[in-house]
Every structure is written in C-alpha cells, then in structure tokens.
Amino acid sequence: MFENKERTDINELGEFGLIKHLTTNFKIKNDYSVKGVGDDAAVLDAKGKQTLISTDLLLEGIHFDLAYVPLMHLGYKAVQVNLSDIYAMNGKASQITVSLGLSSKFPLEAVEEIYKGIELACNKYNIDLIGGDTSSSKQGLVISITSIGYADADKVVYRNGAQEHDLLCVSGDLGGAYLGLQILEREKLIYLENPQIQPDLEGKDYIIERQLKPEARMDIVALLDEMNIKPTAMIDVSDGLASEILHLAEQSDKGMTIYEEKIPLDPMTYETARELGIDPTVCALSGGEDYELLFTISQEDYKKLKHDVDITVIGHVTDKNSGCKMVSKSNNVHELKAQGWNAFNK
Amino acid sequence: MFENKERTDINELGEFGLIKHLTTNFKIKNDYSVKGVGDDAAVLDAKGKQTLISTDLLLEGIHFDLAYVPLMHLGYKAVQVNLSDIYAMNGKASQITVSLGLSSKFPLEAVEEIYKGIELACNKYNIDLIGGDTSSSKQGLVISITSIGYADADKVVYRNGAQEHDLLCVSGDLGGAYLGLQILEREKLIYLENPQIQPDLEGKDYIIERQLKPEARMDIVALLDEMNIKPTAMIDVSDGLASEILHLAEQSDKGMTIYEEKIPLDPMTYETARELGIDPTVCALSGGEDYELLFTISQEDYKKLKHDVDITVIGHVTDKNSGCKMVSKSNNVHELKAQGWNAFNK
Known part of the structure; x- marks a missing residue:
C-alpha cells in the first residue's frame, strides 16, 4: 500500500x-x-x-x-x-x-x-x-x-420484550454482505496467483457495497416512530439471522418460527449464491454483517407497516417449548442453529 | 506463561x-x-x-x-x-x-x-x-x-479555566511510576541473561506499586468537594508534569511558573533516581504514569487546603507571555518542555 x-x-x-x-x-x-x-x-x-x-x-x-x-x-x-x-x-x-x-x-x-x-x-x-x-x-x-x-x-427497546403471537420482522434484505465477502475473497486469491489480472467485480456492485459500505438503519427507527410502532424486542443482524433470532428468543424466554419463503433476498444475492454453489437461505441465516434490524411487533401494529416494502414479516413468536424453527419452502421444519460468524473461529 | x-x-x-x-x-x-x-x-x-x-x-x-x-x-x-x-x-x-x-x-x-x-x-x-x-x-x-x-x-472542570495568579497544585507525589518501570526493566534484562536469578525488588515496593497498580485520585475529587473548592482548571498526570502543565497553560491561554523545590517526591523515588543516576526532578517532569491530579485554584481557596499533606502547591499561573518556567533549587529559570512519554516514539 x-x-x-x-x-x-x-x-x-x-x-x-x-x-x-x-x-x-x-x-x-x-x-x-x-x-x-x-x-x-x-x-x-x-x-x-x-x-x-x-x-x-x-x-x-x-x-x-x-x-x-x-x-x-x-x-x-x-x-x-x-x-x-x-x-x-x-x-x-x-x-x-x-x-x-x-x-x-x-x-x-x-x-x-x-x-x-x-x-x-x-x-x-x-x-x-x-x-x-x-x-x-x-x-x-x-x-x-x-x-x-x-x-x-x-x-428504549430491549431484546427481551417479545410476546407470544407477536410478528417477527426484518428490514431490507439479507445475505448480501456475506456474498460480497466471498466475491472479494475469490478475487484476492486470483490476484495473489496472478497480479496482472484485474479483479472482476462486474455486476456485483450491490453485494460488494453491502460488505464494504453497510448502512446502519437509522431510517427504520425513524420510520417506526412515524408509524407510531414501538417494537416489543429488537436486535441488529450482525452475526446472521439465525443467531439473532436465538438471542431474541432466549432473552424473551419465547420460541420463534420463521418461513424460508419470507426471508428477503436481493436478486443479486440469490444469483451469486447459486453461482458459487451456496444455498441463498444459508447466506441469510448464517452469513452476517447485514446490519439490518430484526424486531417483533404486536399483531395490532401489522396494519401500520404491511404496505412498507422495506420491512418484511418473516415469522412469529411462539411459546418457549416450541423452540426456534424454520419452515422450509418444501414445508419441512428445521431447528434454527447459530452457525453465524464467530470471532473466535477465524 | x-x-x-x-x-x-x-x-x-x-x-x-x-x-x-x-x-x-x-x-x-x-x-x-x-x-x-x-x-x-x-x-x-x-x-x-x-x-x-x-x-x-x-x-x-x-x-x-x-x-x-x-x-x-x-x-x-x-x-x-x-x-x-x-x-x-x-x-x-x-x-x-x-x-x-x-x-x-x-x-x-x-x-x-x-x-x-x-x-x-x-x-x-x-x-x-x-x-x-x-x-x-x-x-x-x-x-x-x-x-x-x-x-x-x-x-465540571475543564483544562482551560486557569486564571492569572491562581495557584498550581498537585496531589500525591511524582516520578515514582517511572522509576518503578526502570527497576522492572532492569530486572527483566537480568532475568533474560540469566533465568536462574530471581528479581531483586527489595525495598522498591512503593515505586513498583506506583507503576503496576496506580490508584486514580477519586479521593482528591471528594476532598476538594468537602473543602468546597472548585479548581479553575484540572488535568491528570499521565505523561509527566511538564507535559500536563503545558496543556493547562496552552488551553487556558496563560503562562505557568513552578518551583523545583516544591515538586513532591517520595524518599524512595528520590533515592532510586540517585541510585540509577537519573535526576529525580526529571523523573517527575517527564516520567509520567503517576495519575495524580494537577489543578489550579484561586488564591482565596489556599487557606482551605494549606494544611492538607496530600496536596502540594508547586507554582502559580502567570500571563501568557511569561511562558512555562521552572525555577530550580539553585534559582535558575528553565523553560518547561514536553519530553514526556509519547506513544509514537516507543
């Protein structure tokens, strides 16, 4: 340098x-x-x-x-x-x-x-x-x-306020930052092997930007305030969706169920995952660094945000014994596990 | 380890x-x-x-x-x-x-x-x-x-409130932490040359403790409050007395004069400095890491603290053009320079 x-x-x-x-x-x-x-x-x-x-x-x-x-x-x-x-x-x-x-x-x-x-x-x-x-x-x-x-x-919204039957919502889309990192790592290896080759990042601008230049969701906090919604619990998505759901559920002493088909993915995230042979859903669940907001709201607040394109309802809060689950597109039920980014495994 | x-x-x-x-x-x-x-x-x-x-x-x-x-x-x-x-x-x-x-x-x-x-x-x-x-x-x-x-x-006391004719005070004693470090460094070198030799720290407990286990002066803040004294400016002594005086003087847009004979030194600090062939005054001025409080008070507050053994008046505030000076024991006047510990020179 x-x-x-x-x-x-x-x-x-x-x-x-x-x-x-x-x-x-x-x-x-x-x-x-x-x-x-x-x-x-x-x-x-x-x-x-x-x-x-x-x-x-x-x-x-x-x-x-x-x-x-x-x-x-x-x-x-x-x-x-x-x-x-x-x-x-x-x-x-x-x-x-x-x-x-x-x-x-x-x-x-x-x-x-x-x-x-x-x-x-x-x-x-x-x-x-x-x-x-x-x-x-x-x-x-x-x-x-x-x-x-x-x-x-x-x-102030803590992680521990989610109530049974609340809706689980997430802002923006997920998995992009992780795939941006994969592309950057790939191009770095190619460069190390042959410094003459320029990095090929074409068509990957959105996910590269998600990795290199994330934007914290100040706008979502303002939007929720405008809509007169106070989430019952909230956390930011730094370690992957699965890990954050487990934090909210554990601290609220509840279970949570999400639906795979509801997880918001950008088309570029989806295509790049397929191209690299990675399951796009896994990128969202375990990729991390998206810095979106994951929060629960009471059902009566649903009508206030249902038309907002930047917030997606991906599931709901259940009783503690039901655990944390994802219903897949093929209707199978998977237990959610935290396989997110862990600073001690790097 | x-x-x-x-x-x-x-x-x-x-x-x-x-x-x-x-x-x-x-x-x-x-x-x-x-x-x-x-x-x-x-x-x-x-x-x-x-x-x-x-x-x-x-x-x-x-x-x-x-x-x-x-x-x-x-x-x-x-x-x-x-x-x-x-x-x-x-x-x-x-x-x-x-x-x-x-x-x-x-x-x-x-x-x-x-x-x-x-x-x-x-x-x-x-x-x-x-x-x-x-x-x-x-x-x-x-x-x-x-x-x-x-x-x-x-x-709240800032660095910039010192007024001309204010008295410059310091808590505790100075230079000990620096000499503690010198002893530890010396024993480390001896140990590296011959691991059989046990470190010889006898009689150095106070200065070793000043280096390894300093105590921030919460008690001085409480004492000043009890005495109903609000300093006009204050800073902690982390980089050596000279450097801190220059900060107070610069930010208050004043000069300051101190008297070498007034600088509080513990007997162990004095003896160890002599033993190592270092000027004890230089240890206080440039040693750093003492974490004592250096502050200015108005003259009318002097009567409130003059009998406190843990606070020493070492000088006074002058006009800006007089600069920052130390009057030596032999009555020579030296300009104060910041030769304190600098994280970028290590």
Missing part, C-alpha cells in the same frame, strides 16, 4: 499533533455534545433522556483484510457497525469516540483516509466525534469505536 | 459464552446504570447531570510488557488509567466498557486474571461494567476501555 503515494511519517506530528490534525474538520453538530475532543473527557448532556452506549473492537486480520478493504470504507463501516447497535435499541445515535492503533507501515495519508470515511459517516448520520485515543501498534491496525445515543426511557 | 497451569481453550466457550462467563460476577451497583451487559447497547440515566466520557487503548508491546506485568495488575491498571480522566474533570466515575482482543496464546485462565483485576477496581471505585466486545487477535493483547462519569453542569 501507498508505495507510490506521498508518505508523511506520523512521528513528525506526535500523538497530540496527530489527533489535532485528524479531528480539526469535525465540528460539533448535536446539542447533546457539550464538549468534544480536547480535554480529559468529553462532556455530554442527555437532556432528560436515557443514554445508550455500545462499543466494538475491529482488528486487522480478524475483522478486515486490508488487501481488499479500502481504508476510507473501513472508517465508514467501523462507524456503521457501532451506530447499528444504538438503532437496535430504538435510539438516536449522537456521538462516537474513535481509538486507533497504527502500525509503522501507516503513513499519515493512510490515517487520513480512515478519518475521511469516519467523517463521511458522521456527516451523513449527524454524529459528533467527541474523543478517542491514538497509539502506535506493533501489531497491525486496531480500531475501537464507542457509540453514544439517546432515547426517552419509555422508547 | 501458564505452561504449568490449567489451560482452557477460549474457543470452547465461543464469544457470547466467554462474555457471559467473565461478566457473571459483576453486579450493577449504580442507579446511573439502567441496563448493563447483554443487549445491543447499555442503557444509562444521567439523572440531570452531565455525562463525562473518556477512552484509552492499551496495546501489548507499546503500553505494557507481559514479561513483568501480572495480568491481574494489568486489568486493574487499565481501569485506573481511564477513571483518572473522569476524576480530572471533577466528576464521579460510574461505568466502564471493556473490549479485549486476545491472541491464541491466552487460555481462559489468563483472561480470568485480567477480569479479576478489573473486578477489583470496579468494586473499590464503585464502577459498573456495562458492556464491551471480545475478539480473537492475531496481534497480541489489545485492551480498550471507555469510562463514563457524571457531574453537575456547574461542577
């Missing part, structure tokens, strides 16, 4: 100089933010709401591969992954802190690329960058982001 | 199992914490106060060396480093999130040791562990902690 580009050594700036340089473009946008970067701690004002906090650690070689992830996309995605957790609580995300561990292979220009992606995400989602930490790393790139959001106490 | 001890592979538990296993002992203690570990985000209630947030990233080989840092101490110190930033805002620390990246060399028992230290710190400082992230790491141990605290809006 960066062989032919301008290289400025980070050491020239020092830690405080680097933070100042990187954060100078970031202006405070929220009145929840009293003081951002530049003191021992940031100062926030919840204005009577409850504060939501979530954090993610992203490590080179585990969560991302710099061979095919552009640094700007990485910065953008790292923010989205975090915001998604705040939206999954039915909250409004307002702030992030960003900590970076940078190995010596990174010149200033590389770090600036990461921050460009972070800035893009902050501007699009109205987020204030309020703090962080920057260090050299002997061990590749480390990104740790904490996101902060707000919600009225009676609007 | 751990060659002769019980080893349980983390993979046996999986990510969610590991988090559940590690956090099961942690009970919510604060009414600022509505919901801790176990959902997409933690839920906090600021109860009308302002929220303070700070974050630190600690990386193996940069911030700590597992050759001489016991894992329990590492967990304890990682929390203290973070709490110190909340106290430096004159706040009450109440919650932390902890993210860990674990290389495959770490068995479950090693991670439990880190969490024992975290638990000890949480219990002693009345802190709730409310979330985090756990991942495997290809790059050694990664610890990212975010701390959250609260203060009434009119009690």
